[in-house]
Amino acid sequence: MSSTATATRPRGGHGPTRALRTGRQERVRRWRASWRRRETRAAYGFISPWIVGFVLLTAGPMLASLVLSFTDYDGIGATRGVGMENYRQLFEDPQVASSLLNTLAFTVLRVPLLMALSLALAMLLNRVGRASGFFRTVFYLPVMTPKVAVGILFLLLFNGNVGLVNKVLGGFGIPGPSWTTDGNWVKPGLVLTTLWSLGATVVIYLAALRNVPEDLYEAAELDGAGRWTAFRHVTLPQMSGALFFTLVVNTIYSLQTFDEAYTAFFGTANAQTYSHEAALFYVVYLFQQAFQFMHLGYASAMSWLLFAVILVITLIQARVSRRFVYYEGDTR
Template structure:
């Protein structure tokens, strides 16, 4: 009896192994090798330009690097101590966080409005989609040149337009109160990237849901709030994370508007973390301190992203319900 049970157990084990082997057989080694060869350019680029670069910068953050002699001397954690002792670091972090809090919601709201307008068009949507996306393709230097003219406090087009209605426009680029809004305006100029993603998400919402909502008497606002918004919430969640990461690394807009001239005297409100990091690295040549600043920013972004994912996953609708 025991032998019979043992033989049956062995038979089941062997049949299980044969089934697992049969499942694994479709994965051809040559196909797997071909797949790795196809993605090898990306892997090589990632290892060289990301993994090795980050590892080198981490080591550099614990040294005093001398560009003239191309040599580094150990510094321990001195660079990290300098970060917390430098008041400009705190100022730049506050400016960067303030900008991110202002820019991310406004850019997403603007992109959502554009996406809904394009989605509601029956004719000409392709033309307007191209027109709305053109600013995204404009080089940042050209965009900054345009906004330097638009935001000029004396003869700028924006203040001249406000003057038609009797409104005295602010000194956008000189008044510390309006420095960040001016950079946000320039950022919203390139909101078409988020618009395209949101438009694809809106167009993928099943029409039956809108028909059911109309049958229940829902108006357009209720349909947006109860149908569109929950269905595109994963896309919104993704854009919030991506745009927040980009906002915390803001550099081009602030630098081109306020620091493109080496002799310019920019207000403290325009000193963003990325700009100050650039100044330490390529103007003061404090590469060790700049590397330490970059790793501090990496940790800050990582923490903020983890918090966003922890909170956001409880609010996002994934079809079967919220991911609790």
């Protein structure tokens, strides 16, 4: 009797148990897959406003401008295809070259000066202690100032006759230049004016400085390093990621400069008294072609040329940064 029962029983006695375990694992797998699908749908639901906004306000207009760049369109009449004519005209229009050179010169002047001044202010704030929160807010508040107001501020501060800057220089016996009429001083004056909004870069640098480990400074001091050596070999490498980020962002911003220059030199009642050529930045000229001369197709081609210029400069910066930018955990 016992031998018969033993013979008919599955070996090891695990048949039903294994089947139950397999069924339970299958149910768990199905539940997890269903949970992941619900989570994915919820994630897409949360980001759907951004997706809709990106498609309608960014990707859509970009594709429309790309199509318009191959047409002759004035915003009112019928659209007429012209092929590559707009792009050929870009290389024949002297104003395109001069405005692009003005923009590049402004960028070369502004970005290094802004980064150096922001770093100096951030290092000062890092030594203030508890009061750094107050000063951080003070430095950041000008960022909220409308760019149109900054353009008007340029006219008030840098007026050659009654401007505050020239009055201060005159107090030291230094004759101030004609910032708004002398083409050699237009871009330096605009650069100094845009430094009004360096607070965002200061805040980024301050956060980067506070993330530098103190033990690195202690080790450098034990090795006999002075302040300059510690700054060069400890501070700069540790915050190189923040420096690279602000370099890229401020370069892109400078290449797209419009508000301050247009307000100061092209949007005033007495705009004809100023030197327009020195302040004719690329986006200003693009705006004129699009909304003053109604050459929307040509302006679209100009916008894609600017996109290409920014892309090339950014790729060069990213390539060069591989030698100088240090990231935590980098084993190079």
